[in-house]
Amino acid sequence: MARVSGKTDADRQLRQLGEEIRVRRKSVGLSQEALAADAGIDRSHMGKIERGERNVTLLNVIKIAAALQCKASEILAEAGM
Amino acid sequence: MARVSGKTDADRQLRQLGEEIRVRRKSVGLSQEALAADAGIDRSHMGKIERGERNVTLLNVIKIAAALQCKASEILAEAGM
Numbered sequence: 001m002a003r004v005s006g007k008t009d010a011d012r013q014l015r016q017l018g019e020e021i022r023v024r025r026k027s028v029g030l031s032q033e034a035l036a037a038d039a040g041i042d043r044s045h046m047g048k049i050e051r052g053e054r055n056v057t058l059l060n061v062i063k064i065a066a067a068l069q070c071k072a073s074e075i076l077a078e079a080g081m
Numbered sequence: 082m083a084r085v086s087g088k089t090d091a092d093r094q095l096r097q098l099g100e101e102i103r104v105r106r107k108s109v110g111l112s113q114e115a116l117a118a119d120a121g122i123d124r125s126h127m128g129k130i131e132r133g134e135r136n137v138t139l140l141n142v143i144k145i146a147a148a149l150q151c152k153a154s155e156i157l158a159e160a161g162m
Contacts, residue, residue, distance in 0.1 A: 010140050013139070013140065014139070014140070017139060055138045055139060055140050056138070056139050057136045057137065057138055057139070058094070058095070058098060058136060058137050058138070058142060058162075059091050059094065059095070059136050061139060062094060062162055065162075071157075072157050072162045073154045073157035073158035073162055076139075076152075076154035076157060077158070081139075081146075081152060081153045081154055
């Protein structure tokens, strides 16, 4: 099987992060809209982050983690990064 | 004391991340140029990341961590995030 290209690794990592954010959001009973508002992030951008469609910035990961009452490092660790 | 503005928190967090990357880079004996090359990041961009002047993206943090033979979550945790 040909070496998986960097692009595919990156897509997988972004999807894993988005999935972890979604799991944590649901576990604290927040809607995507409420999480976006609490984190100070545009709602549609938040949706793209959860779907792994955006190479999210560190500051946004930190704001999302704070809104989910956890640390950015915990989200990344749980997402395997 | 007036509430520290978000901007100042963000600046501090980016500087902390940059400092942690620098400490780890030096501990593995890499020059900034070598780390940038290993991580596939432009050298001057790497310098700005280490100085906390860039809101680094998740994928770049992951590439830097891989080049430093550690996990992105470990860098963030050590940097207090």
